[in-house]
Structures are given as C-alpha cells and as structure tokens.
Amino acid sequence: MTTDRDETFAFVDGVFTRRVVPRRGEPYEHTCTEQVYKDVAYGIEQLGAATFTGEMVRDRIDAPSTQVFTALAFLKERGCIVPAHGRRHRAASDFAYEDALIEWHALREGAPGSG
Numbered sequence: 677m678t679t680d681r682d683e684t685f686a687f688v689d690g691v692f693t694r695r696v697v698p699r700r701g702e703p704y705e706h707t708c709t710e711q712v713y714k715d716v717a718y719g720i721e722q723l724g725a726a727t728f729t730g731e732m733v734r735d736r737i738d739a740p741s742t743q744v745f746t747a748l749a750f751l752k753e754r755g756c757i758v759p760a761h762g763r764r765h766r767a768a769s770d771f772a773y774e775d776a777l778i779e780w781h782a783l784r785e786g787a788p789g790s791g
Contacts, residue, residue, distance in 0.1 A: 685750050687784050694746040708746040710780075712739045716747040717776030720757065720767050727764040754779040 681698040692713065697703040715737040720728065734744040748765075751757045756775045757765045769775055 683749065683753070685753065685783060692746070692750075692780075692784075694749055706742040706746045708743040708750075712737070712743040713747045713750075713776070713780060714773075715739060716744055717751070717756075717773045720751070720776075721772040723767070724770075725766060727760040727766045729763050729765075750779070750783075751776055 681696050683694065683696050685692070685694055687693065692708045692710070693705055694708070695703065695705045716733055716739070719733050719736045730741075730745050730748050733748065734741055737744070748757065752759075752765065754775075756768055756772060756779060758768045760766045
C-alpha cells in the first residue's frame with residue numbers, strides 16, 4: 677500500500693504531536709492534550725463493538741477536531757482501532773481504553789519500537 681504522506685507521532689517538549697509531511701503541499705503538525713486523548717479512548721470503549729467515524733467521536737466528546745483526529749490517527753497506527761467499512765472504524769479489542777493508554781505511555785516513555 678502506498679501512502680500519500682509521511683506521518684509521525686512524538687512528544688515534543690512534553691506535548692503529544694502528530695507531524696505530517698504530505699507528498700504535495702506543506703508539512704503540518706497538530707497536537708492533542710492528554711485529556712482529549714483519554715476522552716477519545718473512553719468514548720470508543722463505550723461504543724463496544726459498534727462502528728464509528730471520527731466525526732461521531734468528536735461529537736460524542738465535544739472536543740476540537742484536530743485533537744480528536746490526531747488521537748484517532750495514533751490509535752489506528754498502533755492497532756487500537758481498525759477499519760470496519762468505508763470511513764468507519766471499530767475498537768480492536770474490548771479494552772480500547774487500556775490499549776490506548778499503554779500506547780500513550782510507551783510513546784511518552786520512549787519504549788523500544790514505540791516511536
């Protein structure tokens with residue numbers, strides 16, 4: 677599969693940051709607070725096996741779009757959520773919140789293979 681951008685996640689000066697370098701256009705970055713990240717993960721877990729879109733999660737937790745989509749992109753990259761159909765996703769396990777926190781802390785603490 678060919679991607680149309682290079683995407684990385686890191687903690688930059690203690691702030692969770694998504695950096696994207698598209699094939700065309702200018703590089704950009706978005707950040708996400710720990711609280712929004714946790715709210716996204718908890719919202720997904722509360723959905724159980726139901727599928728969802730990013731907009732549905734955003735509306736559910738009433739948070740800024742860029743933060744919600746930053747969290748969702750990271751959760752997808754780490755396998756905490758998986759594609760379901762079209763733009764919809766679903767939790768990869770019954771423990772979406774716990775899985776999300778494990779990945780957050782692994783990245784923050786610089787665990788091998790986490791960055």
